[in-house]
Structure formats: structure tokens, C-alpha cells
Amino acid sequence: xxxxxxxxxxxxxxxxxxxxxxxxxxxxxxxxxxxxxxxxxxxxxxxxxxxxxxxxxxxxxxxxxxxxxxxxxxxxxxxxxxxxxxxxxxxxxxxxxxxxxxxxxxxxxxxxxxxxxxxxxxxxxxxxxxxxxxxxxxxxxxxxxxxxxxxxxxxxxxxxxxxxxxxxxxxxxxxxxxxxxxxxxxxxxxxxxxxxxxxxxxxxxxxxxxxxxxxxxxxxxxxxxxxx
Numbered sequence: 001x002x003x004x005x006x007x008x009x010x011x012x013x014x015x016x017x018x019x020x021x022x023x024x025x026x027x028x029x030x031x032x033x034x035x036x037x038x039x040x041x042x043x044x045x046x047x048x049x050x051x052x053x054x055x056x057x058x059x060x061x062x063x064x065x066x067x068x069x070x071x072x073x074x075x076x077x078x079x080x081x082x083x084x085x086x087x088x089x090x091x092x093x094x095x096x097x098x099x100x101x102x103x104x105x106x107x108x109x110x111x112x113x114x115x116x117x118x119x120x121x122x123x124x125x126x127x128x129x130x131x132x133x134x135x136x137x138x139x140x141x142x143x144x145x146x147x148x149x150x151x152x153x154x155x156x157x158x159x160x161x162x163x164x165x166x167x168x169x170x171x172x173x174x175x176x177x178x179x180x181x182x183x184x185x186x187x188x189x190x191x192x193x194x195x196x197x198x199x200x201x202x203x204x205x206x207x208x209x210x211x212x213x214x215x216x217x218x219x220x221x222x223x224x225x226x227x228x
Contacts, residue, residue: 045119046095048104051128056118057170058102060128063116064166071090071164075131077138078159078177079107080185081123081145087152102148110141131162138193157184158193 032187044053052061063069081103088096095182100123107117107125142155159181175198184194196204217223 018097022131045104046059048101048119050104050108050125053118053120056116056126056128059116060170063128065164069163069166071166072162073131074163075129075134076161076163076173076177077127077129077134078120078155078161078174078181079125079127080181081125081154082157083152083154084123087149089212091151097156099148103145106141106144110137110144118176126177128170134160142192156192157181159184159196160193161196173191174201176204203218 043052044050063073081100084096084099087099088185091099100119103123103125104117104119107127111127111129113116115127115129118126120126136217138156138158146153146155148154148164159177159179161180162174162176180194180196180202184191187194
């Protein structure tokens with residue numbers, strides 16, 4: 001082969017190597033981006049950028065263990081945005097989503113770095129925070145949310161559950177905070193916040209017992225249907 005031919009072959013070889021290297025680099029870059037996107041989907045709420053709910057529960061467990069949190073030190077807050085349906089009806093879903101993002105930002109401003117915040121679903125948010133001046137923060141947050149749309153007057157209603165057993169499953173703790181919110185909603189007396197108490201606990205246990213034993217009750221004929 002001529003020297004010129006050898007040079008052409010070497011050049012072709014190096015070009016091929018370079019193309020393979022670029023291809024491998026792009027593939028790995030693409031895979032890294034996908035991994036990053038998957039991690040973000042697993043850890044963050046897509047709409048607000050707050051923690052994803054399941055990731056929130058794991059972070060709560062880690063924080064309780066790391067800081068040796070004891071009974072009464074911290075509290076779960078189940079936060080419902082009131083009049084949000086009216087807001088959606090009047091402003092549309094796109095503006096509704098922007099409103100929820102703003103609520104998330106206000107929550108992050110009101111509750112500092114020692115708090116964990118998630119959007120559980122729709123217009124429901126959950127906060128795990130230090131049990132200190134919580135009512136003051138809730139009232140301040142409510143005023144800020146109302147100021148976003150004075151004509152519609154959105155606001156918040158909050159069910160709270162003080163950490164009683166630090167080892168308790170965060171899902172169960174959030175359900176108790178939600179149960180307190182449900183009791184507050186049925187009171188309809190203008191309060192913004194209600195703590196889960198002993199009476200609610202007894203009611204909660206009864207509801208849990210009925211739910212877990214409903215199949216047995218039907219099977220044994222404890223439940224019967226009557227027609228009027």
C-alpha cells in the first residue's frame with residue numbers, strides 16, 4: 001500500500017474511534033439525564049417542586065431518628081386550601097395550578113428549613129414541623145393566601161397531630177392530622193386549626209376497626225340490609 005493510502009486508513013480509523021467515543025458519551029449523558037429526571041420524579045412534586053409525598057414520609061422517618069425527636073416535639077399539619085374549587089371554576093385550571101405553586105412558595109417561606117413540606121394531592125398539603133408557634137404561622141399563612149385573591153378569598157383549614165409515638169408510621173400520623181381536619185370541617189365554626197385529641201383518637205380507632213372487620217361482619221351476618 002502507498003504511504004498516502006496508509007494515511008487515509010489511519011485518518012478513517014481515528015474518525016471512527018472519535019465517532020464511537022462521541023456516541024458513547026452522548027448515550028451516557030442521556031442515561032444520566034434520565035436517571036436525574038427519574039430521581040426528581042421520585043423525590044419531588046411535579047407541580048410545586050415540593051417533596052413528593054412518599055419521599056416526604058421517608059424523610060420524616062430519617063429526621064425523627066437523626067434528631068431523636070420525642071413525644072410532643074413535632075407536629076404534622078394537614079392543610080386544605082378552601083375555596084379552591086371556586087378559584088378553578090372562575091380562573092381556569094392553568095391559573096389554578098399557578099395558584100397552588102404560589103401556596104407552596106408561601107408554605108416554604110412560613111415554615112423554615114427545619115420543616116418538611118409536601119403536596120399530598122390536589123389542594124392538600126402536609127407539613128412536618130417543630131411544635132412551636134404553629135397557630136401563629138397558620139394565621140399568617142391564611143392571611144397571605146387570602147391576599148392572593150381578595151375577591152374569592154381562598155384560605156386554609158388545618159388538622160394537626162402532635163407526634164405521640166415517634167416510631168409511628170408517618171402515613172398513619174398524616175391520616176390522624178387529616179382526621180382532625182375532617183372534624184374541623186364538620187364543626188364549621190370559623191376555626192382555622194384543630195388538634196387531634198383523645199376523643200378523636202377513640203373515634204379514629206373505631207373507624208379503623210370497622211374498616212378492617214367489614215368483610216368479617218358481612219361473612220358472619222352481623223350486617224343486614226333492610227328495606228323500608
